[in-house]
Amino acid sequence: MAAITDMLVPVNATVTDVIGETPDVKTFKIKIDDGNYRESFAYRPGQFAELSILGIGESTISITSTPTRPDYLEFSIKRIGLVTEAIHTLVSCNKIALRGPYGNGFPVEDWKGKDLVFVAGGIGLAPLRSVINYMLDNRDDYGRIQLIYGARSPQDLVFRWEYDTWRQAKDFDLEITVDGASEGWMGRVGFVPALLKEAAPSPENAIALTCGPPVMIKFVLQDLVSMGFKSDQIITTLESKMQCGVGQCGRCNIGPKYICKDGPVFTLTELNKIKGDF
Amino acid sequence: MQAKILKTENLQAWLDKLASYGEVYAPVKGKDTSSFERVNAGVMPDFSIRTDVPPKGLIFRQAEKILAYTVGEDGLEIKRAGEEISNRIIFGIRPCDSRAFDILDAALLNPYASEYSYSVMRERTVLITLACNEPGQTCFCTTVDGSPAGKVGNVWIIDLGDRYYVEALSPSGEQVVMLGEGLFMDATEDDKLLVQHKERELFKAVSRFPAPTVGDLNRIFDDEDFWKRLADKCLSCGMCTFLCPTCHCYEIKDEGNPKSGDRYRIWDSCMFSNFTLAAGGHNPRVEHWKRLRQRMMHKFSYFIENSGVIGCVGCGRCIRSCPVAFDVREFLRDAALVCTATVGSIDGLLDRDRTA
Secondary structure (H helix, E strand, C coil): CECCCHHHCCEEEEEEEEEEEECCEEEEEEEECCHHHHHHCCCCCCCEEEEEECCCEEEEEECCCCCCCCCCEEEEEECCCHHHHHHHCCCCCCEEEEEEEECECCCHHHHCCCEEEEEEEHHHHHHHHHHHHHHHHCHHHCCCEEEEEEECCHHHCCCHHHHHHHHHCCCEEEEEEECCCCCCCCCEECCHHHHHHHHCCCCCCEEEEEECCHHHHHHHHHHHHHCCCCHHHEEEECCCCCCCCCCCCCCCEECCEEHHHHCEEEEHHHHHHCCCCC | CCCEEEEHHHHHHHHHHHCCCCEEEEEEECCCCEEEEECCCCCCCCCCCCCCCCHHHHCCCCEEEEEEEEEECCEEEEEECCCECCCEEEEEECHHHHHHHHHHHHHHEECCEECHHHHHHHHCEEEEEECCCCCCCCCCHHHHCCCCCCCCCCEEEEECCCEEEEEECCHHHHHHHHCCCCCEEECCHHHHHHHHHHHHHHHHHCCCCCCCCHHHHHHHCCCHHHHHHHHCCCCCCCHHHHCCCCCCCEEEEEEECCCEEEEEEEECCCCCHHHHCCCCCCCCCCCHHHHHHHHHHHHHHHHHHHHCCCCCCCCCHHHHHCCCCCCHHHHHHHHHHHHHCCCCCHHHHHCCCCCC
16 A cells, blocks of 8 residues: 555645735736645635645635635635745746645624624735625625725735725625825725724624734734624634644644634634633 | 453564564663663563663654655645555553553644644554562652553553563553463462452552642642742753653654655654744743743643643653752642642552542
8 A cells, every 4th residue: 555645735725816905915817727626625714725835835814705706716825925926927827736725714604684893904805805705795684794805005005906806795894994004095004903993893693703913813803892892792703823734733723722623713712711822 | 351460481483473563663772771672582681671662652653754845847846755554463462551642642632733744653563561579769759640551552561580471451552462372371269369469569669759739739729839939940951852752742744845855753852942933033931940830730730621631640751860969859749749749648659639
């Protein structure tokens, strides 16, 4: 019998489109080459994959597309380390290696009939966008959708090409802020938690999802609680150094949990129980 | 299968016959270190030693090739690594090291994902466990739910002076005992009584001390002073993890160039500062005391919570190998003491439910 570390072997995929989002973020449309693997790649909003540039390494990237649009996968990737820098050099028709999906997605099925509040900062919108578009594709199942989003500067806002679609969707509020304005910016200036307080979403029959830089998440969690959201109504998705994606390599171990396999999606109730180094 | 008796002078004959099953590994004293090595002509096993290096790497290899890749005109080609794995026997493995594989199973063969090469190696390996007649100075298996006479692995043998008592514990164990057919006699009732007596005596010979429970450790998790004091002299060298029979954290690493190369799964250590370093610079465990806390918590708290067993077998190798003499037994004693300063007797401490 051959020794094959099956689980850790990625498959070939092809980049079909690249969208420049910001000076350091690009969105890659990717199609898995093998039909069978493509079929078996059934994911939920909030899950992630391991993307490889062989010879450089692997990187953990959340899936920003929605399973309701099955023709392609989308990954919005910030150029921040060796692997993401290599990925950023890819253009259409280039090959990339991929394995997954990993982690637990958001329990979107359980949220039918509820209002949704999304609070995102910077590239943290990427995993939430999967949920947003999933809900727009199942619009009648969900109530009002409110998206509160901010970035460092206007140039750092991701998915700008999609805002019009979102604004035109039924019962969809999009509020945007930037930490610092640049010339020509007519919108709001200020931090995300300040905008959240101003928007004052009601906790009544609502779920709040947040993702962004750790410091933003910290304040947003506190603010949501003070607005009356219960810990079970608040849900976030955590980032961590990961490699295997399946709870073995040990990097993302925090308390008795592994962010990769027990998360990355956690309710505030679950987070409050974990003692560990975040 | 009925327990057997093997005369000491027939041990070599059995070992020779085992070669027909597969590769046989046994403890061998090297020039600088002792370890489990393939036994063949010229390599003499020495069953009196507790090896410096555990046999973990015979099943969970330090570097396991995952794949080979080539990037050419027609794009990317990913070739899964594969090699024939022959049957193997680890002969004379001690109960602690044998039990370590049960712990690795819990980590690497979890239902969520199975580490494939480990699962193949594990399936193909027969463990012949030799009870420890003389505990070492750093042994503490009895404190972590083990015993020097623990019946673990596929075959269990104990040295009775002029003869070995041999008990198969699984079908593959029976198979390798059968290979020595003709060399064995059935054990008598007297043999069995003697062995039971020895099991009790050996258990008592390893000193047992109170250890903290999961609840205790959760309570002292935030006691920064405790952990800083503990980690004061730690160098974060990682020696303890590389010689630990249960440590299993790994790294996925590419070796090659943009045109061709290989990807490996290799051992890593939570004691290294870059273990949790993310691209962009975030690192939740920059301070070395947090890394030592992580290692202790993982073994003595998280592992119990997740798998129901302690992630340590009490082999004492980390104590013997530590360049600055960090002693995990002192940690366990101190942690238990800090947490239970006001509670009951030592006996009470020893019998506490560890998951409490």
